Amino acid sequence: xxxxxxxxxxxxxxxxxxxxxxxxxxxxxxxxxxxxxxxxxxxxxxxxxxxxxxxxxxxxxxxxxxxxxxxxxxxxxxxxxxxxxxxxxxxxxxxxxxxxxxxxxxxxxxxxxxxxxxxxxxxxxxxxxxxxxxxxxxxxxxxxxxxxxxxxxxxxxxxxxxxxxxxxxxxxxxxxxxxxxxxxxxxxxxxxxxxxxxxxxxxxxxxxxxxxxxxxxxxxxxxxxxxxxxxxxxxxxxxxxxxxxxxxxxxxxxxxxxxxxxxxxxxxxxxxxxxxxxxxxxxxxxxxxxxxxxxxxxxxxxxxxxxxxxxxxxxxxxxxxxxxxxxxxxxxxxxxxxxxxxxxxxxxxxxxxxxxxxxxxxxxxxxxxxxxxxxxxxxxxxxxxxxxxxxxxxxxxxxxxxxxxxxxxxxxxxxxxxxxxxxxxxxxxx
Ligand code: HOZ
Numbered sequence: 001x002x003x004x005x006x007x008x009x010x011x012x013x014x015x016x017x018x019x020x021x022x023x024x025x026x027x028x029x030x031x032x033x034x035x036x037x038x039x040x041x042x043x044x045x046x047x048x049x050x051x052x053x054x055x056x057x058x059x060x061x062x063x064x065x066x067x068x069x070x071x072x073x074x075x076x077x078x079x080x081x082x083x084x085x086x087x088x089x090x091x092x093x094x095x096x097x098x099x100x101x102x103x104x105x106x107x108x109x110x111x112x113x114x115x116x117x118x119x120x121x122x123x124x125x126x127x128x129x130x131x132x133x134x135x136x137x138x139x140x141x142x143x144x145x146x147x148x149x150x151x152x153x154x155x156x157x158x159x160x161x162x163x164x165x166x167x168x169x170x171x172x173x174x175x176x177x178x179x180x181x182x183x184x185x186x187x188x189x190x191x192x193x194x195x196x197x198x199x200x201x202x203x204x205x206x207x208x209x210x211x212x213x214x215x216x217x218x219x220x221x222x223x224x225x226x227x228x229x230x231x232x233x234x235x236x237x238x239x240x241x242x243x244x245x246x247x248x249x250x251x252x253x254x255x256x257x258x259x260x261x262x263x264x265x266x267x268x269x270x271x272x273x274x275x276x277x278x279x280x281x282x283x284x285x286x287x288x289x290x291x292x293x294x295x296x297x298x299x300x301x302x303x304x305x306x307x308x309x310x311x312x313x314x315x316x317x318x319x320x321x322x323x324x325x326x327x328x329x330x331x332x333x334x335x336x337x338x339x340x341x342x343x344x345x346x347x348x349x350x351x352x353x354x355x356x357x358x359x360x361x362x363x364x365x366x367x368x369x370x371x372x373x374x375x376x377x378x379x380x381x382x383x384x385x386x387x388x389x390x391x392x393x394x395x396x397x398x399x400x401x402x403x404x405x406x407x408x409x410x411x412x413x414x415x416x417x418x419x420x421x422x423x424x425x426x427x428x429x430x
Pocket of ligand 1: 028
C-alpha cells in the first residue's frame with residue numbers, strides 16, 4: 001500500500017554515490033523525518049510531481065520563492081524571452097536597475113540596493129558593511145534565527161542546524177565564532193545585558209522580524225521596538241533579514257510595517273521569482289561603503305543576472321495586483337484554523353504559529369516564542385505527521401523547524417483537502 005516510490009528510491013541510491021547525502025541542501029535529505037526523499041520531476045501552480053508520477057499539494061514552495069505558484073505562465077514567459085537574449089553579461093543592465101528602483105520604491109529605508117546571488121551572500125555583505133561603518137568587530141544574532149551558512153552566522157542558527165541538532169558547524173574557527181554573540185529571540189533583557197557586556201564592540205544586531213527558520217515564531221509586541229531602541233542606544237546598526245518575509249508578508253519590508261527603520265535589509269527568495277538571487281538594501285551612506293564607491297569589497301559573476309531579475313520583476317508585478325496579500329492571508333488563515341480544529345478534535349497537544357502565508361505546526365508544545373521552546377517540540381510526532389500527509393498527497397517541509405509556505409496558486413479546495421488530510425492523519429497519529 002501507499003504511494004509508489006520505486007523511481008525516487010533508485011535515484012536516491014544513485015545520488016548518494018555522487019552528491020553528499022544525495023542532496024544539495026541538507027533538509028532535502030529527509031533524515032529528520034526518517035524517510036528517503038522523493039525526487040521531484042516538475043512543479044506547476046500549487047503542485048509538485050515526483051519521479052514516480054505522484055502529485056502533491058505543495059507547501060514547501062521552494063522554501064519561499066514560489067509565492068505566485070510554480071511555473072506561473074507570466075514568469076515563465078519573462079524568463080523564456082530573456083533566455084533568448086543571453087543569460088548573463090558580466091556588465092551593467094537596465095533590468096537590474098529596474099529591480100533596484102522597484103525595491104527602493106517599496107522599501108522606505110532602502111536608498112540603494114546591491115544584488116547578489118543568495119540570502120547567505122546578502123547577510124555576509126551586510127555584516128561586512130556594518131563592521132566597516134562602525135569599526136567594531138562583533139555582531140549579535142538571535143538563537144534560532146538563520147542568516148545563511150557563512151562562518152560567522154552559523155552560531156546557534158536555526159534551519160538545518162536546528163533540524164540536525166547541531167548548534168554550530170565544524171570548520172568554523174573559534175576565533176570567528178567568538179565574534180558572534182547569540183541571545184534568545186524575544187528576550188530584550190538578554191539583549192540589553194549582552195550589549196552592556198560588549199559595549200563599544202558590537203557592529204550590528206541582525207534579526208528576522210518574524211523568525212521562520214526555527215519554525216515560524218512571531219516577535220512579541222515590544223520586542224522589535226525595544227530592539228531598535230537598544231541598537232540606537234548602543235550605537236549598533238540594525239540589520240533586518242527579510243530573505244523570507246520580504247515581499248511575502250507585505251509588498252516590501254515587513255519590519256517597516258512593524259514600525260522599524262532598519263539600517264540594512266536583506267532580501268532574496270521572492271524578489272528572484274524562483275531564480276537565484278539575494279539583495280542588500282539600505283541607507284545610502286552605508287551602501288556606498290561598497291566597492292567601487294568605498295573600501296568594502298564584494299563582487300559576483302552572476303550577481304544581478306538578467307534571468308533572475310526578469311523572473312523577480314514579473315513576480316513583483318503579480319504581487320502588485322490588488323487583493324494579493326489579502327488572498328494569501330485568507331487561504332493561510334483557513335489552513336491554520338482547519339489544522340487547529342483537527343488537532344483539538346484529536347486532542348493532540350500542539351500549537352500552530354502563523355504569520356501571513358508562513359505557518360508551522362509545533363507538536364507537543366502549547367506555545368512557542370523562543371528557540372528553547374521550539375527545541376522542545378515532539379519531532380517524532382512531527383515525522384509521523386509528515387509521513388501521513390505525504391501519503392495523503394500533501395508535500396510539507398521535512399523538518400519541524402521549517403515553515404510551510406502558502407502561495408497564490410493554492411485554491412480553497414487545496415486548503416480544504418489539506419485540512420481533511422491533516423484531520424485524518426492526526427486522528428491516526430495519537
Ligand atoms: N535551510 C533552507 C531553508 N531554510 C533550505 C533550503 C533548501 O533546501 O532548498
